[in-house]
Amino acid sequence: MKTSSLFYCNPRFLVLGAGNGGRAMATYLAEKGYPVDLFNRSKEKLIEIKEQGGIWARGILQGFFDLQRISDDLEELVPYADIILVVVPASAHAELAHKLAPIVNPGQLIILNPGRTFGALEFRHIFDKAGVSEELIVCETQTLLFTARTLVGNGVEVLRIKDKVNISTWPENKIFSAYYRISHIFPQFRPVSNFLATTLNNIGCIFHPATTLLNSASIDRGQDLFFYQEGITPNTAEILKRVETEMITVGAYLGVRITPVIEWVKQTYGIRSSTLYDAIHQVKAYRSISAPKGLKTRYLVEDVPTGLVPISSVAKTIGIETPTIDAIIHLAGILSGKDFWRVGRTVEKLGLKTLILERSRRFLRTQVESQNLNELEEMLDEEE
Amino acid sequence: MKTSSLFYCNPRFLVLGAGNGGRAMATYLAEKGYPVDLFNRSKEKLIEIKEQGGIWARGILQGFFDLQRISDDLEELVPYADIILVVVPASAHAELAHKLAPIVNPGQLIILNPGRTFGALEFRHIFDKAGVSEELIVCETQTLLFTARTLVGNGVEVLRIKDKVNISTWPENKIFSAYYRISHIFPQFRPVSNFLATTLNNIGCIFHPATTLLNSASIDRGQDLFFYQEGITPNTAEILKRVETEMITVGAYLGVRITPVIEWVKQTYGIRSSTLYDAIHQVKAYRSISAPKGLKTRYLVEDVPTGLVPISSVAKTIGIETPTIDAIIHLAGILSGKDFWRVGRTVEKLGLKTLILERSRRFLRTQVESQNLNELEEMLDEEE
Known part of the structure; x- marks a missing residue:
């Protein structure tokens, strides 16, 4: 040996x-x-x-x-x-x-x-x-x-x-x-x-693609821009919050707790905050982070196909709607000239459908009202 | 008298x-x-x-x-x-x-x-x-x-x-x-x-909501920004082009020709151009138009509910997908804090379903292959 x-x-x-x-x-x-x-x-x-x-x-x-x-x-x-x-x-x-x-x-x-x-x-x-x-x-x-x-x-x-x-x-x-x-x-x-x-606890998914999209003209022009400090505003933060909520919902149906941004910022930086906007703006380390110069950025070409796409794909598998995530995937695809649904990680491509349905069923059996469970069991039966 | x-x-x-x-x-x-x-x-x-x-x-x-x-x-x-x-x-x-x-x-x-x-x-x-x-x-x-x-x-x-x-x-x-x-x-x-x-020839629909969305952080911050000159870049113009294409498709199924931006710029300003980006950037009158200061702008609260929403609603009625328009409606709604599908002009709200199906059938009967016509006739039959 x-x-x-x-x-x-x-x-x-x-x-x-x-x-x-x-x-x-x-x-x-x-x-x-x-x-x-x-x-x-x-x-x-x-x-x-x-x-x-x-x-x-x-x-x-x-x-x-x-x-x-x-x-x-x-x-x-x-x-x-x-x-x-x-x-x-x-x-x-x-x-x-x-x-x-x-x-x-x-x-x-x-x-x-x-x-x-x-x-x-x-x-x-x-x-x-x-x-x-x-x-x-x-x-x-x-x-x-x-x-x-x-x-x-x-x-x-x-x-x-x-x-x-x-x-x-x-x-x-x-x-x-x-x-x-x-x-x-x-x-x-x-x-x-x-x-x-x-x-599923992919926090970059919440921050990167939405913020890049909502600053895409500035980024495409190569404008000097502080990505978090200037790129996330009170109203655009509402879109990040929706992405977070959709991810938390997907996680919840699979028995997984997705850490909210406010909590993540507290764990990671020891900062207390009351809103997502506030949390991000209080992190000193974020203040000097510049936006990418141009739209061929990892914030889209990495975070969309290996974050938003698989999460949305899981959501669809268990019958949850993720309209905000889906809207970002679609528009980011046009900006990047890529079909992120084709290149991204999907339940179909990875052969995960049975696993995901079983996980949601296993969790729901102990947690959630029978109506949802029945729906999921029907889906799983169709699959089997 | x-x-x-x-x-x-x-x-x-x-x-x-x-x-x-x-x-x-x-x-x-x-x-x-x-x-x-x-x-x-x-x-x-x-x-x-x-x-x-x-x-x-x-x-x-x-x-x-x-x-x-x-x-x-x-x-x-x-x-x-x-x-x-x-x-x-x-x-x-x-x-x-x-x-x-x-x-x-x-x-x-x-x-x-x-x-x-x-x-x-x-x-x-x-x-x-x-x-x-x-x-x-x-x-x-x-x-x-x-x-x-x-x-x-x-x-x-x-x-x-x-x-x-x-x-x-x-x-x-x-x-x-x-x-x-x-x-x-x-x-x-x-x-x-x-x-x-x-x-249906609502050209503001192509320009305003998408450009506002893709510059929403700048607009929310009240940044000085030339709406067309700076706010529309080579890559963000691709999203405007998709909106245009979806509108042209909806029009085509109803026998209506939607004027493309390039042609509209030629008719209105006498400018020849080869791309949508180029067309917009050649219009001198656009160069000095400033972006709105803040997201409570007509570019969202008017153009979405009285433009993108009714066009998407017509598309759904005749079975055409408008994913880009729908993504913009959804994200603009979050930015504005409004449910544009509820406040906007829809086929359902205006009682237009039969009219729209008849118009598409009337047009398709003379123009399009029988397969689509059959689908539409089935939809119309269900309606009647």
Whole structure:
């Protein structure tokens, strides 16, 4: 059992993605003394890192951190990894899963940082179709562990490491064996056995697409704009509130509590507030965040297909209307020139219909009046 | 027949509304030597006009123009009028029709300037319910005859009088008797016997609500913004194009040609352009038009309930999807704190279902493949 004991003592990491989050992750692990390899799809972001053999960090983590292999060639790196940390936009997860499927091995552990809605499930869905062993566990975190930003060249500034980040796996029963392998490395991770609780609590969904849409002319013109401070106004915040309410409703029908923004801001920043508008405007860290320059932004092309689309798709499956979310998906699609329903994560595409109906039935059986339960049971019967 | 001959020779006018359009209308008629009374719902806009007994004009019409009775009391003015010109936001038409119903007389002629979608029909619908004689004709124009703006106190600047403005009546067969009474006063009016051609060609619907929505944070903050010049960008124009396409489709199924923006800009301003974005940006008159300061703007509270809502309602009646229009209606409703489906003009509220289905059937019978016709006939059969 030499390999196994080696593995648990000193796993070898591969970080996929050399953006803000990927650099912070690589630095975090290197600082703990682990060997870290780094991949990025485009060579450009790797040039200085490769030249100097590592990353310069400032902020909470400081100094120069050596990395091992640095490459844009997945096949070169994957065989060496024990734990693969995916730190790329969730909209790139599917493509990455297809590329990884033929080269991963069953003992590896994959962690999506974060998964957005149904990230781990989509990964495993693609792996299953490609015949990847069920032993390979895919985890997803609820949010990125770090608040960080890329500095010029090979730099990163890590502003914050969060105290608590929920983590789940798909299938759900793998969470404890996964957690056992990583808890000493990531003590911030909190294992959650109901994957829906992690995957549906996608707060970026509330903030990003609506605010981008309601400032889309300014963003398209490249106007200087503080995204939260100026981009969310008393009346536009009403639309964010509706998105939040629709998400809370979807969660409630599946027995999952979606954390409201006011509560999330209190948990994360210790700020008390009485309205969503007030909550967002009181967060100092938000005040200086600029809006993206142009509409080809992750706030649309990531948050819509891996957040609003799967949540709306779940809602439709259990017969709940999400008119605000649907309106945003439609208009964001026109702005982006994309059919987000086609490219996004849907219940149909992921084969989730029976699961979602069962979860809502299981919850409703104990909670809700019989009328809704009957409707859901009828739907489930049709499905079966 | 003294009264009758007097009427046709020298009708007495009552202008309802003392905003930009109402002042221009009153000035236009006074300049032609007709006696003109002026009503406004709130006294404030009438103060200086009443003090000085008329309106100062500059621009195309110049000088001081005497008015007769000036009041905020409808009952005081209506009995004297031969022709009543309604120049108020279309969202106020219904309330006005209810107030006029008990005090109008059958010989009067009412002209909505403009009606927006289903203005004359809504007016007559309310009149019918209130038992107003069928002899009283209600006309609606497609757009306001003037480009004008209010000046401080009792002033108005008339920048332009349009060459051609379509006019219809409801019921449609009244158009020629109405036209006979007004053509010498308004030679610009073009009688149109198919009221749908006038009422569905609501170009403000394409420009105003979408642009307001996509700049809603800026507008809510009261930012200085040129509505067309800055507020319509290459990517946001794609949403306006979709609204246009959906309106053209609805029109086509009813045998009505909706004028595309590019063509409308050519007709109105003589400008050739290749895209909707280009068309709007080439109109010099648009460049200096500021965005409203705040979201309680006619661009939402008028154009949505009297434009997008009735058009979407017609679409649903004949089985056409208008997802972009519907998304805008929904989000504009949240921004405005209004349920536009409840307050807006719908096929149900106006009792139009049979009419719309018959019109689409009549048109499709001669134009479209039998499959669609069958579907529509089935719908009509269900209705009957």
